[in-house]
Amino acid sequence: MNNIQSVLSDKTGTFELNEILKPGITRATMKGLVYGGPGIIELKNIPIPEILEPTDAVIKILKTTICGTDLGISHGKIPSVLPGTTLGHEGVGVVDEVGAAIRNFKKGDHVIISCITSCGTCEYCKKQMYSHCEDGGWILGNTINGTQAEYVRIPHADNSLYAIPAGADEEALVMLSDILPTGHEIGVINGCVKPGDTVAIVGAGPVGMAALLTAQFYSPAIIYMIDVDQNRLDLAKKFGATHTINSGKEDAVKKIMSETKDGVDVSIEAVGIPDTFDICQNIVRPGGHLANVGVHGKKVDLQIQKLWISNITITTGLVNTNTTPMLLKTVTSGKLEPAKLITHHFKLDAILEAYKVFGNASKENAMKVIIEP
Numbered sequence: 001m002n003n004i005q006s007v008l009s010d011k012t013g014t015f016e017l018n019e020i021l022k023p024g025i026t027r028a029t030m031k032g033l034v035y036g037g038p039g040i041i042e043l044k045n046i047p048i049p050e051i052l053e054p055t056d057a058v059i060k061i062l063k064t065t066i067c068g069t070d071l072g073i074s075h076g077k078i079p080s081v082l083p084g085t086t087l088g089h090e091g092v093g094v095v096d097e098v099g100a101a102i103r104n105f106k107k108g109d110h111v112i113i114s115c116i117t118s119c120g121t122c123e124y125c126k127k128q129m130y131s132h133c134e135d136g137g138w139i140l141g142n143t144i145n146g147t148q149a150e151y152v153r154i155p156h157a158d159n160s161l162y163a164i165p166a167g168a169d170e171e172a173l174v175m176l177s178d179i180l181p182t183g184h185e186i187g188v189i190n191g192c193v194k195p196g197d198t199v200a201i202v203g204a205g206p207v208g209m210a211a212l213l214t215a216q217f218y219s220p221a222i223i224y225m226i227d228v229d230q231n232r233l234d235l236a237k238k239f240g241a242t243h244t245i246n247s248g249k250e251d252a253v254k255k256i257m258s259e260t261k262d263g264v265d266v267s268i269e270a271v272g273i274p275d276t277f278d279i280c281q282n283i284v285r286p287g288g289h290l291a292n293v294g295v296h297g298k299k300v301d302l303q304i305q306k307l308w309i310s311n312i313t314i315t316t317g318l319v320n321t322n323t324t325p326m327l328l329k330t331v332t333s334g335k336l337e338p339a340k341l342i343t344h345h346f347k348l349d350a351i352l353e354a355y356k357v358f359g360n361a362s363k364e365n366a367m368k369v370i371i372e373p
């Protein structure tokens, strides 16, 4: 085991890895970004994963990225992630090895890794609620080792990987692991965006931008993007926002209520803090939808006494990835261009630098960072 660097704190933690080598057995190693407890992430030499179940595949990572959720984990905000876990739940790669039961993939196939693992046979999977798969859900880079490494083991690989069509822009397809299906399913579909609607998206980060791009499938008339970062708002204009509001400089609720008849048809919360939820519940018009996408760490002040009488629908959710095959078609046809969300590239050796840049996204003008071996 070889500690290469430490970041996010001065602590140089040494900790046990999830997969402890049995005495006397030597296995080839690879580099992987390992969580060491709150404030500690390290690029370490760790064992290359092996097939454990016949439904597993081992994927050689070609490109991965960092999610806002990974930043939360690195700061210790997600208690299900234990020290010793390799982080990351997004990426594309090449199938290196498959278990005996795998039917859809073989060594050498290029694949998208879904952030959600699904067995395909449990009660939730049969309802297409893969996020709550009884033997899966969001486990990658959470309760099992993830994709910010040279290799990753994917359980239930037949249902949790998507074949990449020949000639596709593989870097763009990294956006299909998580942010595009999340913005689309939990923001746009749950929010019931319809032709002619006025939509407001609060939060112009990667998931808010994914909601902005995919909302346009349904031809809303007006899309407001609200954020405190002017650079991100300028980018949102290029990606199809018709109006932007810098909520650090002006009152977003007042502005929307003065510019619309009585608010927006759909408000999409893509930050995950009480203030942004509050904007969303104060701008939605009677009969409208508030779709919460943001990952909240604490309770919000729900104004139920105003919302109930306005026939407001509030939705929440963890992505199911059931629209990923559809989104893949829109990306390969060029209808959707998620590559424009990519702002930075790093080698895996420089992943700690990538975390710093992504963690200071506003200063660094960062949206999605691509990491490759």
Ligand SMILES: [Zn+2]
Binding pocket: 067, 068, 069, 070, 089, 115, 178, 179
């Ligand atoms: Zn994510």
Ligand SMILES: [Zn+2]
Binding pocket: 118, 119, 120, 121, 122, 123, 124, 125, 132, 133, 134, 135, 136
């Ligand atoms: Zn299942």
